Amino acid sequence: MRVHDDFDRCMRAVNAKDSRFDGWFYTAVRTTRVYCRPSCPGMPPKAENMAFFPSAAAAQQAGFRACKRCRPDASPGSPQWNARADLAARAMRLIADGVVDRSGVPGLAAHLGYSVRQVERQLLAEFGAGPLALARAQRAQTARLLIETTELPMSEVATAAGFGSIRTFNDTVREVFALPPTALRQRAGRPAAGSGVLTVRLPYREPLSADQLFAQLAATVVPGVEEWRDGAYRRTLRLPHGHGIASLRPAAGHVQCQLTLTDLRDLSRAISRCRRLLDLDADPVTVDDTLAADPILAPSVRKNPGRRVPRTVDGAEFAMRAVLGQQLTTAAARAHATRLIAAHGESVRDPIGGLTHLFPSPQTIAALDPELIALPRTRRDTLIGLVTALASGTIDVGVGADRDRARARLAALPGFGPWTVETIAMRALGDPDAFIPSDPGLRAAARELGLTSNTNSLAVRAEAWRPWRAYAMQHLWAISERLAR
Known part of the structure; x- marks a missing residue:
């Protein structure tokens, strides 16, 4: 049963003002026509006046406006959207990355490899709203941020937030926040001007x-x-x-x-x-509860609750960096990446001067004469195979990628073993269950904890950590780092 369909569970969360459920579902009050976070500090209304929705977009479509007190549009996202690998979750990640605003629903469907009808039906069933409504809810949140934190004219806010017209912008802000844009800005106070930040x-x-x-x-x-x-x-x-x-x-x-x-x-x-x-959209309580059930991991979980798996802002960049770091120390991998960036990265201006480049795109590296890439030949050939596949679209490691397909295609490339494939799956594809039993640091930690360091036996033991093996690796790597000091 989906969380928002379990009325009694939702009511318990609302009565307890349990912030762990923020983003999992949204609570709406029929008498006031307002929707809130489960943790809203206001007094809980009578149960017969409440309804629960799987997304802010679904609540908005049903005619509810956002609570001015708890600001439900600013809740963390549902942990399901990043953890799951199915069509609906992939679509939500792509919508958050602006695919609908840039390419429309047909572009979203093409990226996912399904028909528009299939995508709309799946999202409506899962989130109570179609892709246009979900994208509209995101535009409304972006508009509120720009209204409250900048002094941009409202016409520029509308364009920046992705609205096609100032009229649609005004109507949406009024409908979602029950205030016109100018009143929303006045309510927030005067934003800082002139910094560009x-x-x-x-x-x-x-x-x-x-x-x-x-x-x-x-x-x-x-x-x-x-x-x-x-x-x-x-x-x-x-x-x-x-x-x-x-x-x-x-x-x-x-x-x-x-x-x-x-x-x-x-x-x-x-x-x-x-x-x-x-x-940041992870559900650390669920992860920690699963891992703490293993007496070997329990002390680390109790000592450091809420460990996260660092991901990436750019899947292609991370995949290239994973290749550069194969079987090398962090310092050696950094040196290779630094040379690549200095020679082929795109220059940028940093107002405070510390940052100088964007990491080179796959298209940039794929178009180079291989002799211009300052890497050992084997590593260079592996990198060229990767960037060629990324640039052509043969391999997708972006936010909406099919994880199983990406793994299979990465594994088929020359120079790609399980360590590189699973590292990319963990960091770029965001798979919470990615696991590398052959990793030297992982095996060192296993020996310290009295576990077998045999790769196959360790993989069997790790079955108890599913579907959060990537988080278990964070704990084991931390133990390995302490041993190395």
């Missing part, structure tokens, strides 16, 4: 092991594309309408995200990619 809060479900997450990102930064500065992870972003720079810093109850964008139409895509990078 948008600051937003990225919510998540507690707990979050932020130190672990940001330490992993900081340990593998590639100069020019990434940096760790003054307690923040910063990196460049390749976006549909231009480029951007993101600065991410852990804060109390949220991650502070500062964005500098060359085109504000990319705002929602940049936010979505930053959330995905930090795995």
Whole structure:
């Protein structure tokens, strides 16, 4: 049974104001025509006046407006959308990445490999709304962010948020937030002007092991594309309408995200990619409960609850970096990537001067004379095979990719073994169950814990950790790192 279909379970969550369910479902009140997060601080209404929806879009389609107090449109996304690999989840990831705004529903269907009718039917059944309504809900959230955090004229806000006309923009904002755009801005207070930087809060479900997450990102930064500065992870972003720079810093109850964008139409895509990078839509309680059931992992889970799997903002970039890092130390992999970026990356301007390039695209590398790529021949051939497949579309490692198909096609490339395939599956494809029993660090941790380090036996033991084996690896790698110190 889907969460929103279990009325009693939803009522218990609402009465307890349980923030773990924010984003899993939305609660609506028939008498006030308002929809909220389950954790809304207001007094719970009578049960007979309540209805539950699987998405904000479904609540909006049913004629409910967003609560002004709990701001349900800013909830973390459902953990199902990133964890699952089926059609509906792939479609939601693509909608969050702006495919409907750029290519319409036919473009979404073509990317998924299904007919428009099949996609619309599946999303309506799963989320209570079709792709247009889901994209409209996202546009409304983007509009609110721009209205409240910038001094852009409303006509520019409408364009940046993806609305086709100022009239549609005005009507949507009034319908969703029960206020016209100008009143929404006045209610938020006067935004800071002139900096060119948008600051937003990225919510998540507690707990979050932020130190672990940001330490992993900081340990593998590639100069020019990434940096760790003054307690923040910063990196460049390749976006549909231009480029951007993101600065991410852990804060109390949220991650502070500062964005500098060359085109504000990319705002929602940049936010979505930053959330995905930090795995902020995960359900840590469910993950930890599963892993803590194993007495071997239980002490690590109790000590560091809420571990996340760092993902990526660009699947193709990560796949290339995985090839560059095959059987090398972090420092050696960084050196290869740095040379590639300096020679073939696209220059960008960073207002504070630390970042210089976008990572080269697969199309850029595929078009080069191989002799210009400063890598050992075997590694160069492996990279060329990958970028050729990525540039032609033969392999897709983006947010809406079919994970099984991508794995199979990666494994068929020369130079791709299980370590590289599963690393890409974990970080680029976002598979929460990706697992690499042959990884040296994993085997070292297994020996320390009294587990067998035999690859086949370790894989059998890891069956108990499904479907969260990628999270189990985070705990085991942390143990391995302590052993190495």
